[in-house]
Amino acid sequence: MEQTLADRTAASASQPARLTEIRIHGRGGQGNIVAAYVLAQAAFEQGRFAQAFPSFGPERRGAPVSSYVRLANRAIQRHCQVLSPDFLIIQSQGLLHVAGLTAGLKPDGGILINSARELPELEAEAADSLEGRNVIVFGADALATEILGKPLPNTALLAAFLALTGLLPLDALEKALARRFKDETLERNLALVRAAASEVPAGLWRVAAHA
Amino acid sequence: MLEAVEGSAAIAKAVALCRPQVISAYPITPQTHIVENLASLVADGQLRAEMVSVESEFSAASVVLGAAASGSRAYTASSAQGILLMTEVLYNIAGLRIPLVLTCANRAISAPVSAWNDQQDSMSVRDAGWIQLYCASNQEAVDTTIQAFRIAERTELPVMVCVDGYILTHTLEPIDIPAQGQVDAFLPPYRFSRALDPVRPISIGNLVTPEYYAEARYAHHHALLRAKDEIEAADRDWAKISGRRSGGLLSVEGRDDARIGILTIGSVIGTLADAREEYPDRPAKLLKLRSMRPFPVDAIRQACRGLSDLIVLERALSMGSGGIIGTEVRGALFGEPNPPRVHNFAAGLGGRDMPLEIYPRLLKAAEAPTPTRFEIMDVEMEKLPETER
Incomplete structure (x- = not known):
């Protein structure tokens, strides 16, 4: 018998509610929405509840945009904006110049930044202070260029994020990618997942993620 | 099957499961993904x-009018200015009592231009003169x-399915997508009793003199009122097949001894339900x-019995008057013994x-000593x- 939404909801009803909210920042065209959808799909594949949505409104290539993910062990009924995320994933280092980038981030929340540069340099340029924040800098563009042939950082960032937080096993991400891609594109993305996950300290953000 | 899917894609799948024969639409955000998905399926x-x-x-509205009038199951979708541009035809579809389905991916109206939801x-x-059903979740949008x-098709009236644009249409979440067999068991092939047929020619939509116009309006109004039974029956019968209810005309949920009620429409209900868990002392x-038209006067009266206060929260307004739903709720409660105080907000x-x-x-x-007649929050x-100011 196939599982229905009601089955999954009933099975989770006795668990204490745990909700993790993630905001993904990027530029239009960088696959921000895809990243959010893939992360939510991965949670779904793992038997969890998830929601993903873009920042609403007109879409413009190159403009700063954000997307949002909610991961939960119980059914998510709310349809409001994510105002105080647990984590930020910054797909483009240039966005650090945007004031308010870290607005609402929980005090113990983590920031994963895609950049080939060193953290002190980025800190000096960032409009919002990164001091005292849990920041991990990871050169996703270079790795993506090497494996995908294109500087598309989203898959690598998701893999690194899951390795850092332990929120979901990497094979959940791989299943989600398999729903969206096939053949060589899928193979390359799966290779990128494995390579990216080993680039960051596994489990470093496990406590903040309550994973 | 339970899938993690974007609201628009799920709605498109639901439409496709209903085996429409003619689809016509013009793209406008946030409706676009629904029609794109249908175009891909075709x-x-x-x-x-x-x-x-x-x-x-x-x-688009004219095409589906003609298609449904000549016996094809027809579907369209739009938003905002698109709905406004359709308006003349919407009245014609309803006045001609043509059964078809339109999804309104709800969006604010210009000017000033807003690409966002209300x-x-x-x-x-x-x-x-349409039936209007509002969806609280993507699952409800599908069902x-x-x-x-x-x-x-049973009432020979058009139905507008209203889904909060972006908030639902652009959100990916777990949604049960029915199987084709379930939908086929629920929805028989379209047969329109007044289908245009060159073998048996009829005219529809003719000039009506003052001797008959009031009768036409009376008949249409009462057809909408009678549609309440079909709306409830459809929800009941679909639940027998799918296991899911979408809430008939109006659904009430909460503790029996609660004295305060919040009546609202669309996707904000889920936010309020989650909020209630965070504030368990209140x-x-x-x-x-769910059904704005026909407006469920009796269900509202019954649901309000025992309430001291009713807050009506809505996402639109009648400028120069105030709340739309709030005003109608007050009208519904007129003459009730001990009706709740009605506080009306748009947000x-x-x-x-x-x-x-x-x-x-x-x-x-x-808690205000005098109930708020209407206010924008x-x-x-x-x-x-x-x-x-």
């Missing part, structure tokens, strides 16, 4: 339907779409209005977020010139 050969590209929403578009055509075709009943206009904190704020507002007066 292009990939997964849906056998005539997909008619047109140059405007006026034409419900001013569908509320502006609430008197066009209501399927129910809508049966309701339309249990309010949640009244989810979420033009995409303004309605966070969890709206729940305690609404409950606080209901969260207006920041300092943004307005002095003369507009």
